[in-house]
Amino acid sequence: MNSKNENLKEQVLRASGVNVLKCMRCGKCSGTCPAYGEMEYHPHQFVYMIEKGDIEKLMNSPSIYRCLTCFACVDRCPRGVEPAKAVEAVRLMAVRKQDGNRLKPEQIPDMLDEDMPQQAIVTALRKYRK
Amino acid sequence: MKNFTYYPGCTLRTKAKELDRCARVCAEILGINLEEPADWQCCGGAYTTAKDEIATKLSAVRVLNSAKEAGNPLITVCSACHNVIKQTNYDISHDDEMCGKVNRYLGLSENYSGETIVYHYLEMLRDVIGFENLAKQVKKPLKGVKIAPYYGCLLLRPKKALAMDDPENPSIMENFIKAIGGTPVVYAQRNECCGAYTIFEDKNQAVERSAKIAESAREMGADMIITACPLCMYNLKKNSGCDIPVRYFTEVLAEALGVEEVGNEQ
């Protein structure tokens, strides 16, 4: 692993608190993931690719905006790996980059309808921008 | 009267007024005094699990601390607020580094380190009132109504922080439904996510998710779905294509307790 990848990996591990070495690659997290069909990389792949230092591929993948943070993979992983926390750490690294915001406030008015709860907007802002 | 500090959150003040109004009216009937702090802020809707995020956790810590100062447990109704506040409270009591950073930032007169006990409104009904006592106060039981409780993701997970029920085989809403005289419907998708905020990334993701949930409830014969979450309510009503009525749990509670004019709308 080159030093740039080493550094990115270190940042993800530190921010997420996830120990990727605990993963036994059973795939249960991906098997239960309700966003499986929408994700290019699935939760077990996040864990494995972080171990390998393949962080940029993950940062550039729309998968990081498809995870629902539903914590199903967290509670159902038999090894307590908590893959959702790894996905979140990668997503934060992507949206914290200069011009890394996925959602811009000026896009929001067109996406609203009269029933849309505030909760949806504040959550999307938290997930999709910094 | 038992006192609780009450955190409504942003949506209960706007699009989910009935969720809030019914919660307050029913608390009064049940002898629970809800005290709303003057200066609460929006919880942000989602808990940021990353350890290097501090600012996004502060509004939850502020309301936890105002409950501590008032000497009350804290009560929440919205699933998302409940999730954010309980995860914040869990991490602040288990992660010394985060606790230190938060306290250095807030500069409170006394450090906050997770002292407040947090209840979801349903937990208050189960653990403070007791479902048996609740059943005794019911004036208009929902006899014969088959009700599918929708937990979604945020009410129960992650289990170690929320510590509310078994996320894989929950019973709190089923027992609530029995207490108000209805018949609970157990169905496969009761604890899977509705698609949540992905409406801002690709609406189809929420359409597919919420349709699956409604279909699963329908297959098991539900007449009605109940939820505690305004975003679940939105996705089930707007995006699932489902014609089963979706109601807030506090609305059916209010009806059962004999409250007049409980709205069907958000």
Ligand code: SF4
């Ligand atoms: S469920 Fe846990 S142990 Fe299994 S692949 Fe996923 S992260 Fe690894």
Ligand code: SF4
């Ligand atoms: S938290 Fe994200 S990765 Fe994990 S199961 Fe839910 S949608 Fe999938």
